[in-house]
Amino acid sequence: MSRIGKLPIALPKGVTVKAVDGVISVEGPKGKLVQNYRPEVEIEVSGDQVVVTRKDDSKGSRGFHGLYRQLISNMVVGVSSGYTRKLIISGVGYRAEVKGNLLALNLGYSTQIEFMIPSDVQIACENPTTVVVTGIDKQRVGQVSSEIRSLRTPEPYKGKGVKYEDEVIRRKVGKSGGKK
Incomplete structure (x- = not known):
């Protein structure tokens, strides 16, 4: 039996599931x-919890069992508290700012990058080098x-670029410069 799939999902106050x-x-x-x-899984809503069960023991059903339990859990957390991802911009002259529904990014290229903010997420800049999605x-x-990070991925020598707040960039040593 799936270890994730058999766990019930507790519903916080104000959240309804149908x-x-x-x-x-x-x-x-x-x-x-x-x-x-x-159709391989059944979802039962009873009181303040949701239980996901599977109809049979086939390999596909076992896979979907844990998947849908976790997807529903993510949906419950999303509508009750939401999700946040923080991006850190590092590099001389690198910065970001929100202009209406555009995120204007200066990332060392010759032109400024304008990223269109989708309607289903909010983007804010706490300071010029921090973007919160x-x-x-x-x-x-x-x-x-991920799309914002891909505009200038962090490089391993100086660490310049856009990285996640909890991401660790493995740094490399540059040229030794002694021998010719």
Whole structure:
């Protein structure tokens, strides 16, 4: 039996879950999320918890069991407290600022990069070198953060670029310069 899939999902106050015709919807104080689910699993909502069970013991059912339990758990956390991802920009003259629905980034290129902010996430700049991406959908927050990071990935010699707050950049030693 799946260790993740057999755990019940506790629902915080203000969060409602409905599973009808292969579609699960989770609604809470921050918004509403909808997800389709496969017929290999059954979702039962009882009181203040959600339980995911599988119909049989086939390999596919076992895989979907844990997957959908975790997806529903992520949806519950998203609509109740939301997700946040912080990006740190390091480098001389590298900075970011929000201009309406655009994120303007100066990342050492000859032109300024304008990143269109999607409607389902919010982006804020705490200071010119810190970008905070927030939203209710964990996948979208991670995807947008990854797209911003890919504009200038951190390089291993000086560490210049856009990195996640908790990311550790493995540094390399430069040229030794003694021999010719």
